[in-house]
Amino acid sequence: MSPTSSELREIAKIVRRDVLTMVLEAGSGHVGGSLSCADILVALYWQVLRIRPERPTWEDRDRFVLSKAHAAPALYAALARRGYFEMRDLLTFRKLKSKLQGTPDPHRTAGVDVSVGSQGEGLSIANGIAVSARRAGKGFRVYCLLGDGELQEGQVWEAALTAAHLKLDSVCAIVDRNGLMGAGATDEIAALGPLADKWRAFNWRVSEVDGHDLDQLTAAFTEASSVKGQPAVIIANTVKGKGVPFMEGKVEWHDRKLTVDVYEEAMKALT
């Protein structure tokens, strides 16, 4: 009953449209980085994660940590489309008393496992969840989506050491490598390369894929789950603003209010 590749591509398009609608309605929000990771989230929520949306706190579910918390619109769209809450909740994003906070809050949003917000902190939480699973003899896996800009935070590399040291093979990190951050190109601000070698040197299993190719993503997740005795990272090469040609690769769409005109033009691109 797994969706076909073309169905997944269609879902990704819908998630992107939801992101635009949410950000238009909210009057603010991070479009660029949400669009860049939409395919990764679709691969996770429709193909990879063992979850039961009708039972959000099912004990044996796989866990997901959105370390790049500003991509919350994409996560909420995926959760809503998977049935964790109603679609109309998406229109309350960033508003007072909303279930959908600017950054994920487990107390408010069904399907959100952990509180994240500050950059660079998610992988440590994922490690902690993986250690708790190991102690309890549980077989679930923990996925953590990192932005490439947040790899500049030192805590990411503390956590990378810890995961490898503890041989946390239930941890899978995904780097949304879109090459842009708020202030500009990551490689102009603090070059990350050679990125795969860095993770390898930290004793992680590394794979590198086109982060917009759902078949490649799914295959990489399958491979990551077969690795024993070491954590795995998928470097997903992506394009910021993917799906809306005039936003693609443009740093100004990191965080910008949408006008109705821009919204309509962007939605057209996603039909």
Added chain:
Amino acid sequence: MAEMGLADLHHRVVETEATVRGYERGLVELAERGVDVLVMDADLGAAGGTGEFRKRFPDRFMEFGLSEQDMLGTAAGLAQAGHVVFVTAHGMLAAANAWDVIRSTICTASLKVVVCGIDAGFSSGGDGCARQSLEDVAVMRALPGMTVIVPVDAVEARKATVAAARIPGPVYVRFATSRTPVVTTDMTPFTVGQGAVYRQGEDATVMACGVMVYEALRAARQLEDGGLSVRVVNCPTIKPLDRAIVNRAAVETGALVTAEEGSTIGGLGGAVAEALAQSPRPSPLRIMGIEDRFGESGDHEQLLSHFGLSAREIVSSVKDVVARKRAIAAGTDAGGTT
């Protein structure tokens, strides 16, 4: 004082023990009682007080090395699965280096992580200002939902450790690594959120925490000889503060001094000032602590005295607030000498 369950402080030589040893006994006690406790440490070794626990319960212990932020983040991941996690970190590294992790991943989700700040106050003395945690209480107190405890001695430190495991939500407890006078016994009451009157008095109240309680008791005895009757309150829970005991002190004694081994900004003194401003009887208050400056190298006891944290200084602070109280009553108060 016998009925209070306090130690006999009339001996010439008062027993001393580092409060971190109480932490060590508390951890072992929790595990022995079958509490699902996990302990983490960031390279503190014997100083951190986790030695006995790691020897007895190695499968419940994790050494993180020098990575406080990652340690606190991992603790958050474990706590959300229901474990009670005690994180052992140098006080200032927990409070400053890892503060954002404590705020953003632990406090926002109200996770049950007990952050144990070691080397509290001047207790790492010779290391100098970088290693002295004087602002930890202030910054931890600012975090929504965070409970903040400063045990008075090693005996209370054990009780606080055990009690911390039952507090819902995050907790910060601070422990000293140098020897602190033992003023309580196993019988002395300790309840999170409550202060305790260790000595009755009507002219003024000294509210203190940690090592300063002993100094306050000494000061009260000296003042008694001079005809002033001074109430001494041990206030180990800085947050939530025991506002009732502050209100009673204001109404019944009308003059207060706070004393703590930490910054005068935002710690016990700040908390009492906030409560006092809303009390039925606003009263003169003198906040004793380290006044807007960093520490320096020295022996713990020398540093306390060098920074004006001794019974002698408490005596003059009490005289000051009592004089102000009387001046206010006589309508001649000119704002005090503080």
